[in-house]
Amino acid sequence: MDLKLRPSFFFSFLIFIFLLQKPALVSASSSKCISIERQALLTFKQSLTDPSGRLSSWSGPDCCNWRGVRCDRRTSHVIKIDLRNPNQTVYSDEFKQSCLGGKIDPSLTHLKYLSYLDLSSNEFNGLEIPEFIGHIVSLRYLNLSFSSFSGEVPASLGNLSKLESLDLYAQLWPSFDLRASNLGWLSGLSSSLTYLNMACLNLSGAGENWLQDFTRLSKLKELHLSSCGLKNLPLSLSSTANLKLLEVLDLSENSFSSLIPNWLFDLTSLRELFLQADDLKGSVPSGFKKLKLIETLDLSNNGFTGGIPAVLGGLPQLKYLDLSGNSFQGQIHKFLDAFSKNKGNSLVYLDLNYNKLVGTLPESLGALRNLQILYLASNSFTGSIPSSIGNMTSLKQLDLSYNSMDGEIASSLGKLEELVDLNLMANKWEGVLLKSHFVNLRSLKSFSLTTEPDRSLVFKVPSTWVPPFRLELISIESCQIGPTFPMWLQVQNKLNSVTLRNTRIADKIPHSWFSGIASVVTSLTLENNRIKGTLPQNLVFPNLITIDLSTNNFEGPFPRWKTNAAEIYLYQNNFSGSLPLNLGDLMPRMERIYLFNNSFTGEIPLSLCRVTGLHILNLRNNHFYGSFPNCWRSSSELYGIDASENNISGEIPESLCVLPGLIVLLLNQNALEGNITNTLQNCSSLTHIDLGGNNLTGKLPSWPSKMSDLFMLRLQGNSFEGQIPDDLCIVPSLHILDLSENKITGPIPKCISSLTDIVQGQGFENEQGIVSVITRNSKYQEIDYSINLSGNNITGEIPSEIMDLSYLRILNLSRNSIAGNIPGNISKLGRLEKLDLSRNSFSGAIPQSLAAIYSLHTLNLSFNKLEGTIPKRLKFEDPSIYVGNELLCGKPLPKKCPRY
Ligand SMILES: *[C@@H]1O[C@H](CO)[C@@H](O)[C@H](O)[C@H]1NC(C)=O
Ligand SMILES: *[C@@H]1O[C@H](CO)[C@@H](O)[C@H](O)[C@H]1NC(C)=O
Ligand SMILES: *[C@@H]1O[C@H](CO)[C@@H](O)[C@H](O)[C@H]1NC(C)=O
Ligand SMILES: *[C@@H]1O[C@H](CO)[C@@H](O)[C@H](O)[C@H]1NC(C)=O
Ligand SMILES: *[C@@H]1O[C@H](CO)[C@@H](O)[C@H](O)[C@H]1NC(C)=O
Ligand SMILES: *[C@@H]1O[C@H](CO)[C@@H](O)[C@H](O)[C@H]1NC(C)=O
Ligand SMILES: *[C@@H]1O[C@H](CO)[C@@H](O)[C@H](O)[C@H]1NC(C)=O
Ligand SMILES: *[C@@H]1O[C@H](CO)[C@@H](O)[C@H](O)[C@H]1NC(C)=O
Numbered sequence: 001m002d003l004k005l006r007p008s009f010f011f012s013f014l015i016f017i018f019l020l021q022k023p024a025l026v027s028a029s030s031s032k033c034i035s036i037e038r039q040a041l042l043t044f045k046q047s048l049t050d051p052s053g054r055l056s057s058w059s060g061p062d063c064c065n066w067r068g069v070r071c072d073r074r075t076s077h078v079i080k081i082d083l084r085n086p087n088q089t090v091y092s093d094e095f096k097q098s099c100l101g102g103k104i105d106p107s108l109t110h111l112k113y114l115s116y117l118d119l120s121s122n123e124f125n126g127l128e129i130p131e132f133i134g135h136i137v138s139l140r141y142l143n144l145s146f147s148s149f150s151g152e153v154p155a156s157l158g159n160l161s162k163l164e165s166l167d168l169y170a171q172l173w174p175s176f177d178l179r180a181s182n183l184g185w186l187s188g189l190s191s192s193l194t195y196l197n198m199a200c201l202n203l204s205g206a207g208e209n210w211l212q213d214f215t216r217l218s219k220l221k222e223l224h225l226s227s228c229g230l231k232n233l234p235l236s237l238s239s240t241a242n243l244k245l246l247e248v249l250d251l252s253e254n255s256f257s258s259l260i261p262n263w264l265f266d267l268t269s270l271r272e273l274f275l276q277a278d279d280l281k282g283s284v285p286s287g288f289k290k291l292k293l294i295e296t297l298d299l300s301n302n303g304f305t306g307g308i309p310a311v312l313g314g315l316p317q318l319k320y321l322d323l324s325g326n327s328f329q330g331q332i333h334k335f336l337d338a339f340s341k342n343k344g345n346s347l348v349y350l351d352l353n354y355n356k357l358v359g360t361l362p363e364s365l366g367a368l369r370n371l372q373i374l375y376l377a378s379n380s381f382t383g384s385i386p387s388s389i390g391n392m393t394s395l396k397q398l399d400l401s402y403n404s405m406d407g408e409i410a411s412s413l414g415k416l417e418e419l420v421d422l423n424l425m426a427n428k429w430e431g432v433l434l435k436s437h438f439v440n441l442r443s444l445k446s447f448s449l450t451t452e453p454d455r456s457l458v459f460k461v462p463s464t465w466v467p468p469f470r471l472e473l474i475s476i477e478s479c480q481i482g483p484t485f486p487m488w489l490q491v492q493n494k495l496n497s498v499t500l501r502n503t504r505i506a507d508k509i510p511h512s513w514f515s516g517i518a519s520v521v522t523s524l525t526l527e528n529n530r531i532k533g534t535l536p537q538n539l540v541f542p543n544l545i546t547i548d549l550s551t552n553n554f555e556g557p558f559p560r561w562k563t564n565a566a567e568i569y570l571y572q573n574n575f576s577g578s579l580p581l582n583l584g585d586l587m588p589r590m591e592r593i594y595l596f597n598n599s600f601t602g603e604i605p606l607s608l609c610r611v612t613g614l615h616i617l618n619l620r621n622n623h624f625y626g627s628f629p630n631c632w633r634s635s636s637e638l639y640g641i642d643a644s645e646n647n648i649s650g651e652i653p654e655s656l657c658v659l660p661g662l663i664v665l666l667l668n669q670n671a672l673e674g675n676i677t678n679t680l681q682n683c684s685s686l687t688h689i690d691l692g693g694n695n696l697t698g699k700l701p702s703w704p705s706k707m708s709d710l711f712m713l714r715l716q717g718n719s720f721e722g723q724i725p726d727d728l729c730i731v732p733s734l735h736i737l738d739l740s741e742n743k744i745t746g747p748i749p750k751c752i753s754s755l756t757d758i759v760q761g762q763g764f765e766n767e768q769g770i771v772s773v774i775t776r777n778s779k780y781q782e783i784d785y786s787i788n789l790s791g792n793n794i795t796g797e798i799p800s801e802i803m804d805l806s807y808l809r810i811l812n813l814s815r816n817s818i819a820g821n822i823p824g825n826i827s828k829l830g831r832l833e834k835l836d837l838s839r840n841s842f843s844g845a846i847p848q849s850l851a852a853i854y855s856l857h858t859l860n861l862s863f864n865k866l867e868g869t870i871p872k873r874l875k876f877e878d879p880s881i882y883v884g885n886e887l888l889c890g891k892p893l894p895k896k897c898p899r900y
Contacts, residue, residue, distance in 0.1 A: 045058050050100055077112070081118070126150040134154055161189065166196050221248065251275055274298045357381060402427075472495060495517045518540060574598065603626035648667065656683060666690045671694065698720065698721070699720065700720050716788065736780075737786070748802065803829065832853050844868075846868070868897075
């Protein structure tokens, strides 16, 4: 059966194949794909990797139809291979996925008529450029850019004597160090090459004469040598004759550290010249006037000095001029006058940011009629905006920020219909802003204006004025907009970034304004106004990152907003009521929340424990009650807590110590109770602890000795009793110790000299800086290097070890039962500023050496048993600091000392 059926089946199969092939056979006369070339392509394909299947069409018989392949119509020879990555969004996942890689097979050399080869934007992972590419001598176009080749560029490329375009642009990252240390082979391309790109290739090994090799390329129109590690820019050149056709020259981002060489001005065909970030110096030579065709000139980020030469203003074709980031000095009048005389001036882009330019902006600015971008920021310009600015009708972006401009703002600005971005930040503007300043600013999207707080700059527009613009960014500071929240702001419903700081708005803001921008706004800063009224509830702000409503008169409940905001600043307002219990779920991305100085009440929401990214929690000075949350988790990043000045009761929660990074814990002025013998013993990362002003009891804790970075320990105003344990001395990092107003007894321990930071003077700024950030309060800064044991019942004498604490600034031992003499060597505390020994039982004379502490500005020795003459060199004039010592005499006390 099988044998019988097979022939007929085979026959019909052949017919089927024939029918399929028929169209191909019919067109065979118009010739398709030469088989040896097809084979070469297949071999080439085999050695490539192709994860996204870009070469899946490379299988049929007609290689001329394969994707990326083109044949000559007449001869059918393969003439073009274009395997450039179709996705040019570099570093994107799509780009990476569609990269070819692997090896490049020498079979390519069988394509004897190949004139175009593009393997750019792929990922060859450090492969060397194969030497045999130089054997495909038919090539006119070769593009190997951005494909992670490395190693030395093969000299064989010099055999490609028909090559017109060579693109070897390498990427800086990831760098595979593609380099060319001998450029002699370029001479082989001298009669054909018009385009050469070697940007980001390492040419540092090419020697001092690197330029000579390029000057042989007599057909060259474009040369790109940006970021090539070139160090030497020859000041003279034997011949530039060969570069007469050069139109584009990019030598940017090298390290020439030289002057601009004069041979550049012989390249009179130049249209584009890029010399930015080359460490060039000196002044800009007048030779530029020879470059009459120049359209683009980038000299930014060098060390140029001197004035901006007028010669640049006379260049008739100049469209794009970037001189930013240099040290150009002086005024810009001559330079701009040159433009205004150059009637046909075509300048579109002018960047003078970050220089040292001074003087006023001249009226001739208005002559730059085609200018679209004008950047004059970060100079020292003074005066006002010239009214001719209204003539610059093409202007789209104007940046005058960070200057010293101090005049009025010209109302002719209001004519600039095309203006999109107006930045007037950080100047010293004065005067008024009227409707006319904005009347035609239909296109304005971004408006920034700040002046110094002591200047008077006022918006005087009709309260019902509706402006022609809908802004996306507004940033106004120290400029009076209020007292009302004006109509022109109310109608802004496209805002994604709002800063209205210190604008004297003292009004309610309509709830509809907040809901109108809720879906787009990313930053909402209304800091330091007097805005009143409540906030709308239950809004969703999907893009909000920063909410800063601090220092206003907002009232009513906390805004129940669903946001991913990281920064939430509502401090210094009149907010009241309790926080939403699900606060942590409404704002799950919060990193810093500052609610201090309000009237919030109720319990602290436990949902905060779930916000693992929370870093700083500041609830100071509200009316929170109940116990402090005890649900903290080890995954939390919380490092700073300030819940001081509330009515928090109960015990200090044990779970605080699971927080691995907790460094600042301020729970002072609350109603906490219980004994803390063990409570914080596992909080080993703490640096600042303030538990003062609570109702804590029991013995002083021993855990401070386990905290190797403890900087501040304040336990004042509680009911601690018993002696000061040695564990409170053996804390070498401690700078601030406050045990005042407790029931402590016994002597000052001798181990006090183990507070080695106070002995040697270490630490300080960083430690205190972090507390300032967490508290926004400088109070703790003022008590660095201090010991306060006042208001206890400490007995015994001052131990001599205390004199080792040579960096101590504040020592308060008042209101104890300390006896004995004031040590004669007290001047060893040479940095002491405040010393209070009042209301003890000190006896004997006041040591003369006290007067040797020059920093001492506050002293109190009253109510002791001191006797004898007050040392003359002690300059304190207030007698009250000595009263209550019956046997003391001399100035400033009225009692005279007996003469002997
Ligand atoms: C390239 O990838 C980006 C995403 O990274 C995508 O938006 C784009 O459409 C892709 N382009 C092409 C031509 O595939
Ligand atoms: C080389 O290819 C890249 C894209 O991969 C392209 O941007 C560049 O313009 C090409 N070079 C030339 C000279 O065509
Ligand atoms: C091609 O270049 C290499 C290296 O420069 C050289 O050794 C070789 O002779 C050249 N071949 C031809 C055919 O010019
Ligand atoms: C550039 O190449 C030279 C040798 O030609 C080498 O010494 C240098 O380290 C390379 N520079 C970089 C940044 O790879
Ligand atoms: C340019 O501005 C100045 C000053 O505002 C004005 O006097 C002059 O008429 C304007 N020139 C033109 C052509 O608009
Ligand atoms: C402190 O605690 C004691 C007993 O534990 C209590 O009698 C006293 O009222 C508390 N004081 C304050 C101010 O809470
Ligand atoms: C304080 O607590 C510790 C353990 O937490 C306990 O051993 C000690 O007796 C307590 N002291 C007082 C006075 O309650
Ligand atoms: C202080 O302690 C001493 C000795 O322990 C005692 O005699 C004295 O009464 C105490 N003073 C006060 C005010 O508690």
